[in-house]
Amino acid sequence: MAALAALETVYREAKADPAFEAEMQSYLRHYVGRPTPLYFARRLTEHLGGARIYLKREDLCHTGAHKINNTVGQVLLTRRMRKSRVIAETGAGQHGVATATVAALFGLACEVFMGTEDMRRQALNVVRMRLLGAKVTPVESGSRTLKDAINEAMRDWVTNVETTHYVLGSVLGAHPYPMIVRDFQSVIGREARVQIMEMEGRLPDYLVACVGGGSNSIGLFHTFLDEPAVRMIGVEAGGLGIETGRHAARFASGELGVLHGTMSYILQDDDGQIRPTHSVSAGLDYPSVGPEHSYYRDRGRIDFVSATDAEALEAFQLLSRLEGVIPALESAHAIAHTKQLAPTLRKDEIVVVNLSGRGDKDVEVVAKLLGCEVQG
Amino acid sequence: MKGMNRIDTRFRQLKESGERALMPYLTAGDPDLATTRALILELERRGADLIELGVPFSDPLADGVTIQRASQRALSGGTTLARILEMIKGLRADCRLPLLLMSYVNPIFHFGYTRFAREAAAAGVDGVIVPDLPPEEAAELIEATAAHNLHTIFLIAPTSPQSRIRAIAAASKGFIYYVSLRGVTGARSSISGDLDTVLRMIRAETDLPIAVGFGISTPEQVRMVSRVADGVIVGSAIVSLLEQTTGQTDQLQRIGEIVASLKAATVNQSIFP
Numbered sequence: 001m002a003a004l005a006a007l008e009t010v011y012r013e014a015k016a017d018p019a020f021e022a023e024m025q026s027y028l029r030h031y032v033g034r035p036t037p038l039y040f041a042r043r044l045t046e047h048l049g050g051a052r053i054y055l056k057r058e059d060l061c062h063t064g065a066h067k068i069n070n071t072v073g074q075v076l077l078t079r080r081m082r083k084s085r086v087i088a089e090t091g092a093g094q095h096g097v098a099t100a101t102v103a104a105l106f107g108l109a110c111e112v113f114m115g116t117e118d119m120r121r122q123a124l125n126v127v128r129m130r131l132l133g134a135k136v137t138p139v140e141s142g143s144r145t146l147k148d149a150i151n152e153a154m155r156d157w158v159t160n161v162e163t164t165h166y167v168l169g170s171v172l173g174a175h176p177y178p179m180i181v182r183d184f185q186s187v188i189g190r191e192a193r194v195q196i197m198e199m200e201g202r203l204p205d206y207l208v209a210c211v212g213g214g215s216n217s218i219g220l221f222h223t224f225l226d227e228p229a230v231r232m233i234g235v236e237a238g239g240l241g242i243e244t245g246r247h248a249a250r251f252a253s254g255e256l257g258v259l260h261g262t263m264s265y266i267l268q269d270d271d272g273q274i275r276p277t278h279s280v281s282a283g284l285d286y287p288s289v290g291p292e293h294s295y296y297r298d299r300g301r302i303d304f305v306s307a308t309d310a311e312a313l314e315a316f317q318l319l320s321r322l323e324g325v326i327p328a329l330e331s332a333h334a335i336a337h338t339k340q341l342a343p344t345l346r347k348d349e350i351v352v353v354n355l356s357g358r359g360d361k362d363v364e365v366v367a368k369l370l371g372c373e374v375q376g
Numbered sequence: 377m378k379g380m381n382r383i384d385t386r387f388r389q390l391k392e393s394g395e396r397a398l399m400p401y402l403t404a405g406d407p408d409l410a411t412t413r414a415l416i417l418e419l420e421r422r423g424a425d426l427i428e429l430g431v432p433f434s435d436p437l438a439d440g441v442t443i444q445r446a447s448q449r450a451l452s453g454g455t456t457l458a459r460i461l462e463m464i465k466g467l468r469a470d471c472r473l474p475l476l477l478m479s480y481v482n483p484i485f486h487f488g489y490t491r492f493a494r495e496a497a498a499a500g501v502d503g504v505i506v507p508d509l510p511p512e513e514a515a516e517l518i519e520a521t522a523a524h525n526l527h528t529i530f531l532i533a534p535t536s537p538q539s540r541i542r543a544i545a546a547a548s549k550g551f552i553y554y555v556s557l558r559g560v561t562g563a564r565s566s567i568s569g570d571l572d573t574v575l576r577m578i579r580a581e582t583d584l585p586i587a588v589g590f591g592i593s594t595p596e597q598v599r600m601v602s603r604v605a606d607g608v609i610v611g612s613a614i615v616s617l618l619e620q621t622t623g624q625t626d627q628l629q630r631i632g633e634i635v636a637s638l639k640a641a642t643v644n645q646s647i648f649p
Contacts, residue, residue, distance in 0.1 A: 001510050002535040141444055142434065154437050159559030161535060258481045259435065261508065271456040272486030273434040 003161045008176040010081050015183075020076065027072045028187065031105070032062045034069075036188075038195035038352070043322040044338075051205070051345035053338060055325070055355040056192050056220060065328065065357030066188060066216045067098040071167055073184035075102040078165040085109040085164040089153040091118055091146030091212065092283030092330060093125025094357055095169030100134035110134040113152040115144035118282040124361050143276045146212075146286045150260055170213025171290035174261030178290055185219025192352055193223050200350055206341065207232045209354035210333040211304065212248070212283045214290035216356035225301065234293060235337045237279035238306035248277040250289045251297055251304040257288075264291045280309035280369070281329035281362075307336035313369060315339055316359060328357035329365070381525055382474035382502045383550035386425055387585045387606065396602040396642035397425040399587055400635055401478070401611030403446035404429040405455025406618065409463045414628060415618075420473050422632040423639030428505070428609065429464075431457055431479035438480075438507040440562030442612040445619065457483050457492075461499040468500035476503040476529070489520040497524035503550050505529045511547035518547060531555050532578060545582035551607060552578060555590045562612045564591035572604045595641035602642045610638055 014020040028034040037060065041053045058066035071088075078086055086103050087110070090096030096112035103110035112129055116138045119126050129136050142148040150172070157166040171178040171185075189207075196204055207224060209217035211234035224230040239247030250265040257266035259274060267275040267287040279285040296302040307315070312329055315336035320326045327335060334353050342351060359366070390397055400419050404412050416427055432450035436443060457479070464475060477496065484492050484506065496504065503526060509517065511530050518528050527550035532541055535558065545552060556571065557564065571588065578586055588601050589609030601608045617634060621627040 001540065002533070002537055147435065151435050151437055155440070155560045158438075158533075161558060255486075258485055258508070260437070266482070268482065268486065271458075272483035273451065274482070 035191040048342040050342040051349040059358035065094040067095040070184040071098040089149035093122040100132035113149040117144035170215040186222040188219035189223035204350040206351040220354040236306040237284035238308040239278040246278040249306040283330040307333040311336040326359035397607030401428040405450030406446040422636040433480040465499040474502040478505040481509040493520040503527035551585040563593035598641035
């Protein structure tokens with residue numbers, strides 16, 4: 001608790017400090033490569049035959065996903081706190097890679113906790129983190145996925161809190177984390193807003209993003225929350241189908257509960273034990289969701305739907321073939337829903353999809369699922 | 377439920393006799409509730425003063441590997457909060473010790489705070505410790521439990537500043553749980569040396585007894601902590617022995633002997649200060 005209070009104080013000071021903002025902007029521009037393009041997906045739009053589809057290209061950020069927007073911010077906070085070590089959890093490996101990258105940039109020691117199930121399916125990212133000088137610690141407990149990696153990172157943090165900052169990668173955990181991560185990610189929506197005004201002269205009708213913990217979606221949505229004409233859709237991992245119970249769709253069958261210091265919708269059993277989740281995408285495979293998402297869902301401001309593994313896999317291939325963009329399996333869930341949504345809309349309506357990450361990391365998994373061989 | 381809470385009674389008796397409380401921890405249902413029941417009775421016979429029963433949780437954030445494994449065994453055996461309460465109810469005729477539940481917040485939240493307070497008190501539980509529920513977020517639980525004379529005990533960490541110590545002390549009843557190290561539960565070879573200073577800081581804010589836990593495993597450590605604290609909590613060391621002696625006929629006796637030696641370390645303290 002003391003560390004959380006200290007983090008909040010440092011964050012609020014940094015936020016009020018123009019020098020911090022300037023440094024942040026400088027790294028986002030020159031190191032991360034922002035602003036990322038808002039790209040009109042012409043062939044996808046024509047193929048679906050409905051609304052005009054734009055992709056916010058977070059896959060073009062350095063390291064290949066939106067995660068680095070937050071790690072740059074949190075590592076700058078770490079320096080402000082004069083801590084010498086950062087730790088992180090990772091599911092798909094993108095947040096781990098982003099943390100390892102920025103730690104390397106500033107010469108900080110870095111340890112990333114990752115479930116062994118995720119290490120298996122995102123092996124490429126494990127190698128990347130190690131190349132970047134990070135220690136990757138396998139987590140064998142529980143379901144060996146993101147939730148267990150967070151457990152282990154939190155255990156490390158309470159043990160080494162004097163020297164270590166925990167770079168949490170999503171809008172999860174106790175306050176102030178969901179606020180800090182949201183603020184650092186909201187650059188996505190701020191840019192998209194300016195870009196769509198330039199390109200279309202008006203705000204979009206729909207925003208679509210996948211939701212694991214919820215950082216890329218809140219990053220896109222946040223700036224538009226006060227615009228009632230902009231509808232927002234979060235796409236959860238439907239796994240093998242909601243009816244099978246093997247999914248990570250918290251809003252489909254979760255109940256209010258507390259996990260990792262946050263009250264939100266949680267997949268749990270009748271005794272309040274956290275239920276195992278399933279998704280083809282490691283980054284969406286988590287039993288809870290950011291508390292702000294739950295709040296806006298209950299208020300009816302953000303709608304939530306789900307896409308199954310199979311639908312995501314199909315969308316993964318569709319976008320690759322039509323646009324020459326291989327999306328991360330996580331982002332493919334957003335594309336999968338867009339596939340259903342766009343044809344139901346008028347041709348002058350606008351949908352902005354957050355393409356939160358690129359799919360290189362998933363090529364091996366996808367190859368296996370599609371039954372083709374990866375030649376060595 | 378009127379009258380004195382067993383926790384208060386026990387600490388008052390200990391104070392009168394100049395003793396410190398030995399507070400063993402067991403994960404309820406590890407590996408089954410019948411074993412837990414037998415252990416509670418054995419521990420009482422061997423001199424334990426209060427017993428802390430862990431409610432197993434799928435994601436025990438504050439626990440090290442020993443108790444993580446114990447929780448997993450208990451869950452695999454089908455242990456639930458409702459069954460733990462049932463076991464305690466059945467045990468009460470034979471056991472006079474104060475019994476505390478240590479549970480992560482979600483199983484209790486899911487059970488319902490009001491229902492939990494009512495059923496736990498009816499079963500004979502005396503207090504509850506929720507390591508992932510800070511007092512700032514605990515108003516509902518405190519209100520529900522206070523109505524049934526069930527004590528809520530909060531944790532003070534080595535990193536807690538004086539202002540938080542004050543808030544935690546104000547929210548606690550029965551005793552204060554001081555976490556003797558930065559980190560998670562589990563046996564350690566040494567314990568922090570500046571315990572005396574911290575406990576003085578806490579005593580400046582409260583008259584409640586202070587129990588110290590996390591990382592304490594040997595009679596020597598218990599003796600050291602007993603010099604300055606009112607109670608000593610030993611968890612992972614006992615859980616670990618339970619794990620090692622699985623299936624052995626003298627399991628109960630061996631755990632009983634360890635607990636007796638730990639209790640002796642608290643008593644000796646008061647005889648030879």
